[in-house]
Amino acid sequence: MKTVVLLSDARNPVSGRAQLSRLEAQAIGLAAELDESPQGLHVGPGEEGVSAGLGHGLCGLDVIEAPEGEDPLPALAAFLATSLKSDEPPALVLCGRRGEGGLDTGLVPYLLAEALGLPILADAVALRPGEASDTLVVDQAMAKGARRRVTIRLPAIVTVHPLAPPPLPFAFGRMRRGEIRRHAADVSEVPVDVDAGERPHRARPKLMRTAGTASGGANLHVGPDPEEAARLILAYLEDNGIRRYGQG
Amino acid sequence: MTAAAFLPWLIVAMIIVAAIQIGRRVMLWRQGRPAAVDWIAGLKALPRRYLVDVHHVVDRDRSASRMHVPTAGGLVLASGLLVLGLIPALAASHLYWALVALSFMVMTAGVVLETQRRYPRALPRLSLGRWQRLPVYLGVFAVCGLLTTVLAALGNPLPVLSLLLFFPTAAAGLALAATTATGPMRHALAGATHLVAHPRPQRFDPEAAKGEATGLRPLDLDAEKLGTETPADFAWNRLLAFDACVQCGRCEAACPAFAAGQPLSPKHLIADLAAASGGGHARAYAGQPYPNERATGGAAGAHTAIVSPEGLVHPDTLWSCTTCRACVEECPMMIEHVDAIVDLRRFQTLERGAVPMKAEEPLAHYRGCDEPNGRPLFERTDFAAGLSLPRIVEKGEAEVLLWLGQAAYDLRGQRTLKALIQTLNAAGVDFAVLGGQERDCGDLARRLGDEATFQRLARANVETLSRYRFGRILTADPHALHVIRNEYPAFGGAYKVVHHTAFLAELVESGRLAPASLAGRTITYHDPCYLGRYNGEVEAPRALLDALGLERREMARSGKRSMCCGGGGGAPSADVPGDTRIPDIRMGQVKETGAKTVAVACPQCTAMLEGVTGERPEVKDVAELLWEAIEAGRRKPAGAAAARELEPA
CATH class of the missing domain: 1.10.1060 (Fumarate Reductase Iron-sulfur Protein; Chain B, domain 2)
Structure with a gap:
């Protein structure tokens, strides 16, 4: 199963040097179980930092060169859209939850899924191929240590949870042998709406009481109509003071 | 034709068998990678390496040297003489056979001494099996050879007995020759060749500093x-x-x-x-x-x-x-x-990235922030708040550059460094630190096998050091000392590095410091491996302790033969479980001396020995003891009676 791991621009919290995010190293570990030669994908000024992914188990790394601080999304979307149309399209795109030290919106996986029209599943701790072809069984981490097993149809984007198994140990020799392919950014193909907008911070109530992992009870709705489901969710959020109507 | 006349041919047969067997071994050696060997220099140095360097080590166990000299000497002499016996004129001489008998007698004496080491029960460190049978072969060869040649020297009065004795001689001799491939006797030729083609010829050079022969060689990171x-x-x-x-x-x-x-x-x-x-x-x-x-x-x-x-x-x-x-x-x-x-x-x-699980963390920190403990470099001097600690970036140059090392992040190590800095200030030494520009020296990474990280740090540190002018580097960490002194030259940085014990001893000797006497306290000194064994510095710390008037007791294992505290080589990071802990064993040896204090000179040793639980002698760095003595000297006017220990009211 061809797997691509997205590598973000992470910074070491102590030295501020570019490094591989631990979560993405864990994603590489998950990818290595599915794919003999998992590939990495990074958009940024160079491979400093992310090349460590090769030492943690990636076999190759595509680096799309973009100036520092540039939004990586259009380049990512364009590159993945091209490779999805190729003869050997990636079946799975793995990513972390957010960058570490760069522009960390945490939105990249979602915006990317939207741009590519792929399903997205968050917080995977274990992956294995499903029984049917082109499916993937994902163990999803939920609050309070609960796990949920979900089967999804591929291709898909999956984000990795920090409770996934620790990364494969770093080996300098593997990093040295890994192939790095540099590309110029080509953003013309897929237009992406990257204006996530900015709002002033507003304190939200804590969800300790209401948030539970137990699915079921009065709030369980099996197979509702999408319109109905959206209405129920919005009603729930408003009941709990999480969303106030019209204020976002 | 007497039986003794066959003996020269036996030796020839033994040499042929041994040559075939050694040839098989040589084929195995040839599978190894090539190495640059100066054969001529090695061959020239062989007698000295064998008779001085090897003998010096063997002679630490007297029973071994007393056993080996006559056994090997007798065997070589007897065999050599017997080969000459192929000359008919010699073979006819009674005197010649008497000489051969004499060398067999010397060998027999050696084998008797060897047997005493192994029978009835061998020393526990010796190997049994084929090694235990070796003196049997040697003994049969020597005794039967002796008797055969004695009979020959006497004019062969008992030809039948002589022939009967020849057969066991031949059997034992051929058995010995056969073990030169995989058995005990292969040590003879392999050992001699090893002395000639030794990978570290500097260690035999009495002029060279000890550290030159102990530093690790850089690895070519572009190798296949x-x-x-x-x-x-x-x-x-x-x-x-x-x-x-x-x-x-x-x-x-x-x-x-x-x-x-x-x-x-x-x-x-x-x-x-x-x-x-x-x-x-x-x-x-x-x-x-x-x-x-x-x-x-x-x-x-x-x-x-x-x-x-x-x-x-x-x-x-x-x-x-x-x-x-x-x-x-x-x-x-x-x-x-x-x-x-x-x-x-x-x-x-x-x-393979196959480091022990606990050792991954320091190596990851090294990659991320150049410090195995994951602390920021600029925090290295935080412990010295309130002390006068000049930075070289402000001064530009200094007589002495103080390399703080990892101890600066550790509460216990900081106490030692504070004592050292206060002592330097008291002596008016012109010194400075790199401060936030000092990266870890890379010792731990290198010993854990992470040569890539080590080389990166070494190059970065050499680059930093090249920006400033200083006379010497002073450090309280023997690991940093060894790495900077002996392993950085390969990366373009040759520095004079001095350990704090040697530096402080110099200051005391030259009268720049006037410590009071700490007489009345018993002390023992634990040699750090990287100072004593790696760099041969065992005298300066002792001289300093003696200058403080301390009663110094030596442990059974001290100096270059000291026992490790267990803190080197990344062993605490690897943390392989055993039956007991190495520092506990070492602390037991400290206790045997009855000393109330164990003086140390390395932050690793301090940490390991202080980690020993229960009642134990106090662990004090040499620098701490010196500072204590200096403070004691300040409290009382010169010439007053020795200060008494404070007693609770």
Whole structure:
């Protein structure tokens, strides 16, 4: 199963040097179980930092060169859209939850899924191929240590949870042998709406009481109509003071 | 024709058998990588290396040297004379046979002494099996040879007895010659060749500083394969070195990991490495097993991985080593155990990433922020708030550059450094620190096999140091001292590095410091491996302690033969479980002296020895003791009575 791991621009919290995010190293570990030669994908000024992914188990790394601080999304979307149309399209795109030290919106996986029209599943701790072809069984981490097993149809984007198994140990020799392919950014193909907008911070109530992992009870709705489901969710959020109507 | 007349032909037959057997071994050595060997210099130096350097080590165990000199001397002399016996004129001479008999007699005396070491019960460190049978072959050869030649010297009065004696002589002699491939006698030629083609010829140079022969060599990071995986990845003269082993077990007796019940015995490891290229042990290994031995698959061959659960050596064996070099110091065959272990570790770390789980964290911190503890570099001088600690970036130059090292992040190490800094200020030394520009020296990374990280740090540190002018580097950490003094020159940085004990001893001797006497306290000094064994500095700290008027008691193992605290070589990071802890054993040796204080000179030793629980002697760095004495000198006017210890009211 061809797997691509997205590598973000992470910074070491102590030295501020570019490094591989631990979560993405864990994603590489998950990818290595599915794919003999998992590939990495990074958009940024160079491979400093992310090349460590090769030492943690990636076999190759595509680096799309973009100036520092540039939004990586259009380049990512364009590159993945091209490779999805190729003869050997990636079946799975793995990513972390957010960058570490760069522009960390945490939105990249979602915006990317939207741009590519792929399903997205968050917080995977274990992956294995499903029984049917082109499916993937994902163990999803939920609050309070609960796990949920979900089967999804591929291709898909999956984000990795920090409770996934620790990364494969770093080996300098593997990093040295890994192939790095540099590309110029080509953003013309897929237009992406990257204006996530900015709002002033507003304190939200804590969800300790209401948030539970137990699915079921009065709030369980099996197979509702999408319109109905959206209405129920919005009603729930408003009941709990999480969303106030019209204020976002 | 007498039976004795066959003896020269027996020796010729033995030489042919031995040559065939050695040839088989040479073929195995040739599988190793090429190595630059100065044959001419090596051959010239051979007599001195054998008669001085080797003898010096062998002679530490008197029973060994007394046994070996007559046995080997007698064997070589008798064989040499017997070959001359092919000349008919000589063979007819009674005097000639008397001479041969005399050399057999010398050999017999040696074998008797050897037998005493092994029978009825061998020393525990000696290997049994074929090694236990060796004196039997030697004894039969010597005694029967002696009797045959005595009869020949007397004019062969009993030809039948003489012939009957010849057969056991021949059998034992050929058996000896046959063991030159895989058995005990291969040590003779391999040992001599090893002395000629030794991978570290500097260690035999009495003029060279000890550190030159102990620093690790840089690894070519562009090589096809990094580190040593299979026997064929060793240089050929390393393979040769493994064959030189006589399994005397002195390394095992000195090994701290072995004593603590961790699965490492240097002797067993070298025997395994010697066996690995030939496809495994020809006969079962007959020494003590690795303590708490881990099961391995036992697969071997010149191109088979040595360290793996399927191979001959378990990874835990490799990671138990503290790189203290006690084995190298004790080895009469001059084998470099630590080099082999580091080479094997390099492959595990660089190519497989197979470091012990706990050692991954410091290595990751090294990659992320240049410090194994994951602390920011600019915090290194935080402990010295309130002390006068000039930075070289402000001064531009200084007489002495103080290298703080990792101790600056550790509460216990900070106490030592504070005492040192206060002492330097009291003596008016012109010194400065790098402050936030000082990266870790990379010692831990290198000993854990992460040569890539080490080389990056070494280059970065050399680059930083090249920006400032200073006379000497002063450090309280023998690990940093060793790395900067002996391993940085390969990266373009040659510095004069001085350990704080030597520097402080200089200050006291030149009268720049006036410490009061601390007389009345008993003390023992624990030599750090990287100062004593690696750099041969054992006198300065003792001179300093004596200058303080302390009653110094020596432990049974001290100086260059001191025992490790267990803190070196990344062993605390690898943390391979054993029966007991190395520092507990060392602290037991401290207690045996009855000293109330153990003086240390290394932050690792301090941490390890202070980690010993229960009632134990106090652990004090030499710098702390000196500062205590200086403060005591300030409190009382000169010439007053010695200050008494404060007593509670």
